Amino acid sequence: MDVSAWPAKTQDYLKIVFDLTERTGRPAGMGEIALRMGQRASTTTEGVKRLAEKGLVEHERYAGISLTDAGRAVAMVMVRRHRLLETYLVEQLGYRWDEIHEEADRLEHAVSDTFIARIDSLLGRPTRDPHGDPIPTAAGEIESLRVQSLSSLAEGASAVVERINDSDAELLRYLAEMGIRPGVDVTMTGTRFAGMRLVAAGTREVALADAALDAIDVSTAF
Structure with a gap:
């Protein structure tokens, strides 16, 4: 067209x-x-x-x-x-x-x-x-895509990162440093502090604010 x-x-x-x-x-x-x-x-x-x-x-x-x-x-x-x-x-x-x-x-x-x-x-x-x-x-x-935001993932649940909102370059740099990209398995831990939640990605636990969790879409079908 x-x-x-x-x-x-x-x-x-x-x-x-x-x-x-x-x-x-x-x-x-x-x-x-x-x-x-x-x-x-x-x-x-x-x-x-x-x-x-x-x-x-x-x-x-x-x-x-x-x-x-x-x-x-x-x-x-x-x-x-x-x-x-x-x-x-x-x-x-x-x-x-x-x-x-x-x-x-x-x-x-x-x-x-x-x-x-x-x-x-x-x-x-x-x-x-x-x-x-x-x-x-x-x-x-x-x-x-059949996805949900990472923020909606239940405590202890695991999922695969499908896509990440590209509007925040600083967040993308941070996620790259922490190893969070499409295709990576993540697990929502039960740890919360100062408006942050810890998400397990590989051998790391990554601290993410609510806005960051909302920017990451995941799927739970393995």
Whole structure:
């Protein structure tokens, strides 16, 4: 799908709405979108209104924002670009996983579908990016993860890290140092202190704040 007809800001809005709804399983909130866009709520409200007028999103008052089929089609192209570019930056150019989000944000608007197809082929058609997010296919199909946040894991329960929210570079650096990445087994201990919880990962016990626990999605099916 050629998305070049849509302005970069429209592409950003649609990608963010998809990302938020993918992670939470509910329509995106106006405040959440504004925060991710780095702009005032009033600006975001006007932007969403224009997207609704173009048939790209549905917005019911107090019910959040969701993508229409047309909006989802554009979002899938941008999500695929972003996540493949992140993978390319790590695997081929030696970037750390905490360095790639903003870089991919800039590049995704400049590359062509042909360039993305070449990257996809070069990387062996990966299904997940470095943070564990599913990569859509060229046909717009995407894996639906059956996950829960690490914060919801019961005391003593074990799980596998599936993905980690990539919006906090400092957290990503800390998790990398502690050995917590997608594919790693973790166990929720019963130890709490000063707003932190200890999580066992391999031979380590890692202290994580509530916000960090919420940023990590896990699956419990072994």
